Structures are given as structure tokens and as C-alpha cells.
Amino acid sequence: MTIAVGSKLGPYEILTPIGAGGMGEVWKARDTRLGRVVAIKVLPAHLSTNLEVRARFEREARAISQLSHSHICALYDIGQQDNTDYIVMEYLEGETLAARLAKGSLPTADVLRCGVEIANALDCAHRGGIVHRDLKPGNIMMTKSGAKLMDFGLARAIAPPAVTGALSESLTASTPLTAKGTVVGTFQYMAPEQLEGKETDERTDLWALGCVLYEMATGKRAFEGASQASMIAAILKEEPRPISELQPLTPPALEHLVKRCMAKDAAERWQSARDVMHELKWIAEAGSQAGVPAPFAAQRAPRRRLAWLAVGLLGLALGLAITAIVMMRLAAPRAVTFTSKTFQQYPIFTARFAPDGQSIVFSAAPEGNTPELYSVRPEYIAPRPLGLRGVHLLAVSSSGEMAVLTGARHIGHCVFTGTLARLPLGAEVPREVLENVRDADWSPDGLSLAVIREAGGKDRLEYPIGKPLFESGGYLSDLRFSPQGDRIAFFDHPAKWDDRGSVKVVDMAGRVTELSSGYATLEGLAWSPDSRQVYFSGADISVSASFGSSVFAVTLSGKRRVAQESAGALMIFDVSRRGRWLVGRIDIRLGIMARSPGASTERDLSWLDGSGDLVLSSDGRTMLFTEAGGEHNVNYTVCLRKTDGSPVMPLGEGMAQQLSPNGKWAFAAVPTSPMQPVLYPTGAGEPVKLDRGRIEAYEAGAAWFPDGQRIVFCGVEPGRGSRVYVQEIPGGKPQPITPEGTHLGALSPDGKLVLAQNSDGSWAIFPLEGSTPRPLPGLMAREEVIRWSTDGRSVYVFDPRELPSRVQQFTLATGRRDLVMLLGTENRAGLTRVVRVSMADDPNVYAYSCYRMLSQLFAVDGAQ
Secondary structure: OOOOOOOEEOOEEEEEEEEEEOOEEEEEEEEOOOOEEEEEEEOOHHHHOOHHHHHHHHHHHHHHHOOOOOOEOOEEEEEEEOOEEEEEEEOOOOEEHHHHHOOOOOOHHHHHHHHHHHHHHHHHHHHOOEEOOOOOHHHEEEEOOEEEEOOOOOOEEOOOOOOOOHHHHHHHHOOOOOOOOOOOOHHHHOOHHHHOOOOOOHHHHHHHHHHHHHHHHHOOOOOOOOOHHHHHHHHHHOOOOOHHHHOOOOOHHHHHHHHHHOOOOHHHOOOOHHHHHHHHHHHHHHHHHHOOOHHHHHHHHHHHHHHHHHHHHHHHHHHHHHHHHHHHHHHOOOOOEEEEOOOOOEOEEEEEEOOOOOOEEEEEOOOOOOOEEEEEEOOEEEEEEEEEEOOEEEEEOOOOEEEEEEEEEEEEOOEEEEEEEEEEOOOOOOEEEEEEEOEEEEOOOOOOEEEEEEEOOEEEEEOOOOOEEEEEOOEEEEEEEOOOOOEEEEEEEOOOOOOOEEEEEEEOOOOEEEEEEEEEOOOOEEEOOOOOEEEEEEEEOOOOOOOOEEEEEEEOOOOEEEEEOOOOEEEEEEEOOOOOEEEEEEEEEEEEEEEOOOOOOOEEOOOOOEEEEEEEOOOOOEEEEEEOOOOOOOOOEEEEEEOOOOOOEEEEEOEEEEEOOOOOEEEEEEOOOOOEEEEEEOOOOOOEEOOOOOOOEEEEEEEEOOOOOEEEEEEEOOOOOOEEEEEEOOOOOOEEOOOOOOEEEEEOOOOOEEEEEOOOOOEEEEEOOOOOOEEOOOOOOOOEEEEEOOOOOEEEEEOOOOOOEEEEEEEOOOOOEEEEEEEOOOOOOOEEEEEEEEEOOOOOOEEEEEEEEEEEEEEEEOOO
């Protein structure tokens, strides 16, 4: 299509031309959606059929999309319209460094400042696996906020196979020869290995950086020539004129730095842009101490030869001492350092490194449990919101594209569900992919996604999307692709929303290996860069089942070790390709708030730091609950407590389900493998184990029939989806009464009806006499049923994913809703979820459990 002022490319209105080159035209445009000015690079139609040019154009977009840095021109979008390819970038106001150099050299302070910024940008690119290969003054924009590196059209991945024809390719992309045969443009900044068509890497860019620094300091190019041949000979064999001859007041340290950048042998150059950046910073900070200007140094030398000899001998002795110290330090254990990346405590659910290994993106909720995205960049220490509320981060690809959940709804712990979407770093509009997803991770090439979602009452890990690799009757979480791409690691939790479980890997053929098991608080998993170890955070339940957790490392053969201990809970989020960790220091508490009979306010009835799964007696004077906290609480504890605040009475291990109508028995499930149902006496007597049949896992929530002779509960058999069962006690066997994929809601007061939820989220009333279930369309999928009203005409419901949580009375016949109360309205700091609500026969008597989580994010160096 023809590009003209006033035309549109997608949502972008063309304003004015900016410039043109061999790779296309650049236009100033306005994003009509966001009202901001952008720059659009357009590939001309006559070049769109040239596969090499189009590949270079696409390569630039991919390269920029991986990088997030204040001194790199940001990529916003990429698109195509009417066979016209375009990329949308940050609009920069200013002039190119080439235009500035046309006026002469820069002051030394400006050379150092600009050099630090360019080196910093190159370090970001190199750490992200990108070599620019076309660094020159024309690709550096001087703006009010500093230098900006542009034009990654010749960028390539670090350490590729040797390429032939590099010279001809670069010459094609550069400005052509003048009439007199003088080469201008890219050619003067090419390293010897680039001219010879040899392998290029980070050090190729450092050569070009040296040429740019030389030109900034002197106002002249480092290498000149009257022809291509003489130019090549100069770059390959000659040395540029010393900077001190052209600018005598240049610090010798700067001249040394530039000379080392332009060493003919790449092995003799600086080996990283980060080293160059730090050296430039030191020169700038040292000022006159960075080195005496050469002419003055030459005058002083004859008078101080003896002094310099003494200094040389002292230096030799000092060097030997430093060598000894270094050897001692190498033999000593490596120090582990934690660098704080967040400074206010709020729930952090997940965090990932960007491809540069320095920038960070994380998902957090400053208030409540609605997630937002934040970024942390090296050049700005405080986290910055990205303006995407209700969006939860899942993963960041090697190309800098995020996998996120839009419309994210909190389930529990750090688990959300929502619509899977793709969102490039720096973009603002996610592209939706798949509904009802909980977790996802990118393949190492950044092209495809593995996902976790529920299907038919079972949890499923799929790769590619639609192909199941593993299924579970409990739930799966924290899937991560190995860097080699041959395996996916994940957590397998036997019981729904209980974060106990095991660490497993599955290969692309669906072969599953359990690496380690027997953990509580399993949240957070990452691979080592070499794919040989899986790091995960959790608590070894043979030691403790409290909310405190450590980071473990396990090999693919199952050999486990403690990689990092912590006071409290330490969650590992990510490991960069260079081995840097990203962890969260997490303080978690599950507590119980209750309003007892006759009371006008709520009171805290928690015991330790993990009080939940609460059930009130019909009169509201007794509470059954599960305690998950405590140092020696290995398999949970079923507890009884009076709501007047009397001391807690532990009944035995397991997870509380329900009190019998007469209050003499407590039904519980002990989380062994498989889970074991048990009845605990609340007074004198011995526990009674129940026949579990083939059931291997029990979901939270159960009910006794009014006669006290039967129970109804939700369970899972091997190879089947969840179902609702009825069992006579103490000697009967479980009998299913609903289809697979259903979950128990509540039992009617007369014991004749069961309210259950289907796998698609809809609700239905199932008569126990076997007649056809009756749909109940008025109830929403995300709601949980607390109980039936005593007259059987309504049910009390709440949405655990909203804060504050509304308890409503839902009339079955009409669908009318009446607000009963709001839970979680006070002391909301770190409050992420109302987990469970129980009501007595009197609706004014109630109790609920809630999670509180406060986090702080750290980057960890030196961990193994």
C-alpha cells in the first residue's frame, strides 16, 4: 500500500516522514488507541518479496522485542496490512550521534556519559543473547534522557555458526561508495573478524564501541581510506592515531580503554560490555585521578625514574599478595548475596527474569487478590506498574514475550485461572489464546506454550496445547520447560488445592519420572541453566509441615540436596541463563475469624499459623478445624475448639471434614497416599478407620445425614474424575451418586437432595432417590455453597475470589439474592483470599478462614 500523511497502518495514523534507508521508511505516527506518538518503520512493498530483506526486517523486530532497557529504543508492536510489513517503535526526539559529530568532537564528560549509556545498552543486548553488529553513530540517538541504541536490523544470536559473505551483506546494508571511492557508513566500524567473514560475538560490538568512542573523543574516524582495499588494510593491519595526539587533554585511562576495545585479536579486547561500562564509570568518577594527560606525564618522567622503580617493586610485591588472597578466596565457600528488588510488602505471586537476565517482571496485588504486572529495570531501582490490572504473569519467553492470564481469578496460594494470552514486553494489549487456563510456560525457542488446565474433572498438562502429557485427579502447578526443551518439570498435588505433593518431570513422549516426594508448601520451581537440576521450594514433611520452606535442588536421577535455607518461607521464582536466582521471602498465615453466639464482633480463633478447613456445629458453639502450622505438624492436625476461645483440643492427624449431628464424631481424611478416611471421637473412645474403596483423594467439604448413619463427600478414584459419594458408617463402602466431573456443594436439611457443581461450572440439584438432576442456572461457577437454610428454601453462597467477600442468600425457587454480610473488610494488609466459610443455624453466627501473604523479592547471586 502507499504510505502517505493521514493514511493508517492498523490503529496508527501516519503524521510525517522521519527518514528512509535501505531497510525502509520511518514515519512519525499517532497510536489512536493510546493517544501517544510512535515511530513506524515500513518495509517497502518492492522489498517485501525479497526473502533476505524481509528476514532481516523480521530479525530486527525479534531482536528489539527481547530487550527492555532505558537506552534501547523500545518495540511496541509489529504488524502487516495490505502486504505492507511494519514495526512500531518508541518515538525519539533529538539528533543522531552522527549528526552531532558533524559539528566536532564531544567534551570528555559527554564522551564518558554517552559511552556508559551505550555500553549499558549493549550489556543488556548481550545478556539477552543478541549481538548488534551494526553499531555506529547513525544508530545512536541523542535524546534529553540520554543515548538510545537503535536499528537491530543486522542483529544475530550470540555464538552462531560461522557465516560466509558477512562483508557483502554489511556493505549492502550500509551507505554506498561516493564518487571518489571513499567508503562511508557501517563499513568503518566493522571488526576484523567481521570483515573476514568469521564468527562474531559480543566482542565484535566492543570493537565498534571503541570506534564510536574514538570518534566522539577526537571528532575523526579511527580508520580512513581512499578505497575499499585501503580501508580493509587499515582495519586489519594498522593502528589509529593516538587519541592524545588529537586531543591532548584526554585522560590516558580513556585512551587505554578505547585502544583495548579495538584490539585486532578479539581475545585481547575487553570481554564484556559490562566491564567497559564499569571502566568508563570509574574514569568519570576518578576525574583527574584517572590519569595525568600524556604531555605532562612525559615531562615528569625523567625526574622520577627511581621513584617509579620503587613503585614497580612495590607493585610486584602487592601483586603476589593479591594473588595469594585470590587463591584463598577461591578455596573458600562462595558467598551468597541477596539484593532486594521490592521495598513494600504485598503478595507477590510469580516473577521472571527478562531475557537480559537483569530486568524483572512480576505479578503482585498491592491490595486484595487482583493481580497487576510490575517491572524492575537495572537503571531504575523501584518497581514500576505496567498498568495491566487483572493480568497475572505466567512466563517470559527467550524472545521477550510474556504469557499471561487476563481476567485472572485467584484460586488459592499463588494459583490463578483465566484466559491465556500473549503479550510482548513493552506492549499494552494482550492477544488472547485459550480460556480456562491456570499455568503455562514457553518452549525454549519461544514459539509454543505448554499449559495446565482442568478437563473432565481432571487436571491436565498439555504440550502442545490439546495434547495431554500427564493427568491428575488432584491438581498440577508450576510447570517449567527445561532449557534443552526435552522435559517439563511440574508439581503433582494429590488433593485439590492442598499444596503438598511431589516433583515430577515428563518428556515429550509422555514418560513421567518422579524426582522427589514428601513435601508441603510446594510453590516455585525452576531449572538450572544446564538442564541437569530442578530447583524447587517447599518444606520436607518428614521434618516439618509448617509454612516455612527452603529451596531444594534435585537431579534427574533423584539425588536431592538443600540448595538454600531460610528463616521463614523462601520461594524460588526463576533462574537466569547465567545462574542468577530470583526468589521471594514469603510470610504466609492461614487464620480463622469467628463471630460466636451473642457476640457483636469477630474474634481471632486461630491456633498456630495454619488454621483452616473450619466447620461450625449447628448451634455455633463448637468449631472443628485443620491446623497445618507448627514445627512438628507432619500430616496436619484435626482440632476441636469452643468458639468462646477455650483451649484447642487436638483429635489426631488429618484434614477436618465435618462434625456429626450429635457432636460426638469428627469425620476427617488423613493425607497419606492414598488418603485414609477416619472418624475421631470428640470425647472418650478410639478412632475408626473407614473403608475408602478405590478412592485415593478426598476434596474438602463433607456432610453428615440427619440420622448420623451416613456421610456424603467428594472423592477421586484412579483414572476417574471427581464424583460425589454416599457412604454408610462405620462399615459401608463409598457409592457414587453423581457423574464424573462433579463437586459437592451441600446436602439439604432433610438429607434428600445434594447440590453439586458440574465440570463446566454449572450447578444442579441431584435427588438421592435417583431421579433426573435439576439445573440451577442462577448460581455462578465461581461461587461456593456454604450451606442450605434450615427451611430448605435457599442456600448461602460466597465468592472466595473477591475481596471483601459477599455472603448472599440465594432463593432456589426464584433466584433472588439478598446480601447477608461482608467478610474481610478490616485489616486487609496482605489478605488474599477468604478460603472457607461456615455458618450455624443462626446466620449471624459464623466463622471463616483467610490467607494473608506478605512478600519481598530478591535477586540472589552466588547460590548453587
